[in-house]
Amino acid sequence: MTLYVNLAELLGTRIEQGFYRPGDRLPSVRALSVEHGVSLSTVQQAYRVLEDSGLAMPKPKSGYFVPVGRELPELPVVGRPAQRPVDISQWDQVLELIRAVPRKDVVQLGRGMPDVTTPTMKPLLRGLARISRQQDLRGLYYDNIYGVLELREQIARLMLDSGCQLSANDLVITTGCHEALSTSIRAICEPGDIVAVDSPSFHGAMQTLKGLGMKALEIPTDPITGISLDALELALEQWPIKAIQLTPNCNNPLGYIMPEARKRALLTLAQRFDVAIIEDDVYGELAYTYPRPRTIKSFDEDGRVLLCSSFSKTLAPGLRIGWVAPGRYLERVLHMKYISTGSTAPQPQIAIADFLKGGHFEPHLRRMRTQYQRNRDLMLDWVSRYFPAGTRASRPQGSFMLWVELPEGFDTLKLNRALNDHGVQIAVGSIFSASGKYRNCLRMNYSAKPTPQIEEAVRKVGAAAIKLLAEHNDSAEWDK
């Protein structure tokens, strides 16, 4: 672990344990530099991490302070999943979640939907309409199996920002990131193989492992620094792991960005044990910090990282346009892509390529990042206000999803059922585990522009949780 991360963790722990209280001035950069024998820039980096986690707040010319005005919920505890490969369950609950159609009378806090109503989307929609009107033959025919060339060129340019030097021919367009993930897994693994995953982990990727007959080995994951490298190393020593699948940037559901040094260390581990890395970067462009964080792929030298991403979170999921940079597995991925959907619809590809070429993507991203970051602060505030005492919550560094942890023994499945009648839907925590862990957790979406309705929905979730908790505390069942 690098120095600044160590320092940030140390300070963070002190703040969270009440050593420094809300409103307190934190030690100066210089003082910490002397105290810990590190450079000034290391301390500054550490403070930036704390700032991003909402634990420190800069005041111009006065240094850093512990934020006042609201008490942030504590961070979620690090999960302790089974340290062995398991068959993945939870399909029924995932199915319930994805069966839900957008409905005006239900506030769907559960699904991974971005806000698609912003005016910065307009040029894209105009582009789509134009292509349809023209009866564009390219838009209606099968295209090259790699996908539309102009789009691949634009994505290669986009990925430069994440540190990746790729050409259009290193990329395969897919039908959403789902297809990128499933073709990647199938390109590497046989049924029965073991895949290590961060935990909690994106339910879609885990259901893919399940559907393809793989076993998941859940690795404990820190809500600020990501997957535990120690636990991963132990797992790699103990089990014949075929691939590591994770979301290091703006993790779903925890929201952290894995520090660069840890990304490098993970890659080194993968090289040492000769396993592939399936890197889900679907939220990478939505990091609140600029420039956007680097991918593990950007450090990859021998093509073992398969980078999967899409425009589903940055533009609109309904477009179903994703991509994979499969490195040395290109040929296998092409075959899997062909048998999965043939080729990807060209119309949205052409429209997105035009949108990027026209310079519309960067302003759109800026707007969305700002909106999502503001909404995060609001959502954290609502959780502090409306949820039971002792509720913990993540500190998302990007994207638009908050992970909330209720007291141990709490059952968010029951909570979701109780919310049915109130027109609110959440994502229950158990679908983020291969083995049904995190039953006391839930994930809420904060992409939409804040409205009294949404605040009311979050309040209802909190109120229902308080009610359930009280019932449980009254009942003898609680301790069973």
Place this chain on the structure above:
Amino acid sequence: MTLYVNLAELLGTRIEQGFYRPGDRLPSVRALSVEHGVSLSTVQQAYRVLEDSGLAMPKPKSGYFVPVGRELPELPVVGRPAQRPVDISQWDQVLELIRAVPRKDVVQLGRGMPDVTTPTMKPLLRGLARISRQQDLRGLYYDNIYGVLELREQIARLMLDSGCQLSANDLVITTGCHEALSTSIRAICEPGDIVAVDSPSFHGAMQTLKGLGMKALEIPTDPITGISLDALELALEQWPIKAIQLTPNCNNPLGYIMPEARKRALLTLAQRFDVAIIEDDVYGELAYTYPRPRTIKSFDEDGRVLLCSSFSKTLAPGLRIGWVAPGRYLERVLHMKYISTGSTAPQPQIAIADFLKGGHFEPHLRRMRTQYQRNRDLMLDWVSRYFPAGTRASRPQGSFMLWVELPEGFDTLKLNRALNDHGVQIAVGSIFSASGKYRNCLRMNYSAKPTPQIEEAVRKVGAAAIKLLAEHNDSAEWDK
């Protein structure tokens, strides 16, 4: 085999062997009824089969005649694939075919593209443009995993014409027929399982079997009546076959429509051996006869048939909208669909549903059927004129693809390479076999409105074939 098929085959053989010559009057319906001891309607059915195959021509009030004016090429011989399960090869050649992007300077006779330039497509494109302009939220979000309800309702109505009584909830929308096929296979089979296929068989479906680790057992298939039920029965007795995968309507590549009685008999076989049927009906709406032929699914009583189809051949492949009616395998197919692409893009689904609801589909289909049937006759004529003597060809009963068989020992891979410099591309026969059979065959597309350029392209294929044949006949290599 039913009586009328028997009779049609008998008469067909007599015509092809020259017993009846071009211009000859064929025996009257009454005479044949007496001679073979069958009903008048059986003879009439037999004559309809012969008529569809171009072997008999009705003259009003005069009976049936052997057509004159052009000598039709003989029918392809029935293939003799290996009578054992094989690992599927040929991926490189398929990749070559699908890597090809539509190009103005190349006449692509090889790919399965419909004609998308007709005015009857206009309402669909206007609909797509309208949805994009409206920034329709449903179009941009994830939809229900089953797909857009209105489209499923329209497809259920459409499928009534094929004899299927289905509700919207029996259907899952997929990203093209490819995804329908691959989710079906994965819902039923495990890697290593054996799937019986018609032979020659659609290369996409076979590559799916390959990619998923299945073995294919190729069953000899008649160019007029379809998969051999005798050979299939033998195979079912000998091998632990998990599923039968075939295209009974407007077969790709042979173009036949399997007679109804044979469809029923096949289903009975599947019941007896308790195997599933994966029925590819992607060309069923493009049969030249009206009403369209029934599906095997329409006779299915215990949900063992998974019907797969799409709008790729009737509307446009670039839309990537297909569907599957998975019968008893619905739940498994849903899971496989979810992990494959999440959900299917809603915009084209909404546009297609509007197109169907608006009554635009039926007139469009009528126009395309007529165009494709005319083009078939033209294509057969061109093959008779430009191809080497002894060339055989299929008698497509629908769709837009002709299967051409050159003398044994001929290599269409070489032919395709020779055509590279001439701006023409064909589909080589070997990709339609799991084991590289049909090297002397090729498939040509006749969907486009005929132009001198297309005729010239077909002429070039024929001329190149004649040249290659002559070279081979001169060389000692020929008999090796």
